[in-house]
Amino acid sequence: MSKLFESSNPLLKEGAIEKAISRSDAGRTAYSDVMTISGAVNKTFILFGLMMITTVVSYLNPSTFNLYFGMFGGLAVYFFTYFKPTYAPISAPIYALLEGYSLVLFLLCMVHKAELTV
Numbered sequence: 001m002s003k004l005f006e007s008s009n010p011l012l013k014e015g016a017i018e019k020a021i022s023r024s025d026a027g028r029t030a031y032s033d034v035m036t037i038s039g040a041v042n043k044t045f046i047l048f049g050l051m052m053i054t055t056v057v058s059y060l061n062p063s064t065f066n067l068y069f070g071m072f073g074g075l076a077v078y079f080f081t082y083f084k085p086t087y088a089p090i091s092a093p094i095y096a097l098l099e100g101y102s103l104v105l106f107l108l109c110m111v112h113k114a115e116l117t118v
C-alpha cells in the first residue's frame with residue numbers, strides 16, 4: 001500500500017476494516033455486500049438530510065440543553081461505534097441527528113461572539 005493511502009486513524013487501519021466486516025456480533029450476520037459509489041453518495045445525502053432536520057429544529061428552539069445533548073450524545077455514539085463497528089448502520093443516523101443539535105447552536109455562539117468583537 002502506498003504512503004498516500006495510509007492513515008493513523010485506528011478506524012481506517014487495514015486490519016480494522018477486515019475485522020469489522022468478518023466479525024459476527026450478537027447473532028447478526030456478517031456483511032457481504034459490496035460498497036458502491038452510488039450507495040455511498042446516497043447514504044451521505046440521507047445522513048445529511050437527517051442532520052439538517054435536527055439543525056432546523058434546534059435553530060427554531062435554541063437552548064443550551066440541545067447543544068450539550070448533541071455534543072455529549074454524539075461523543076457517546078462515536079465511542080459506541082468505535083468499539084462495536086458492526087452497529088454502524090444503526091449508530092450513523094443517530095450520530096447525524098445528534099450532530100444537527102449541536103451544529104446550529106455552536107454556529108450561533110460563534111456569530112454572537114463575532115458580533116461582540118465588531
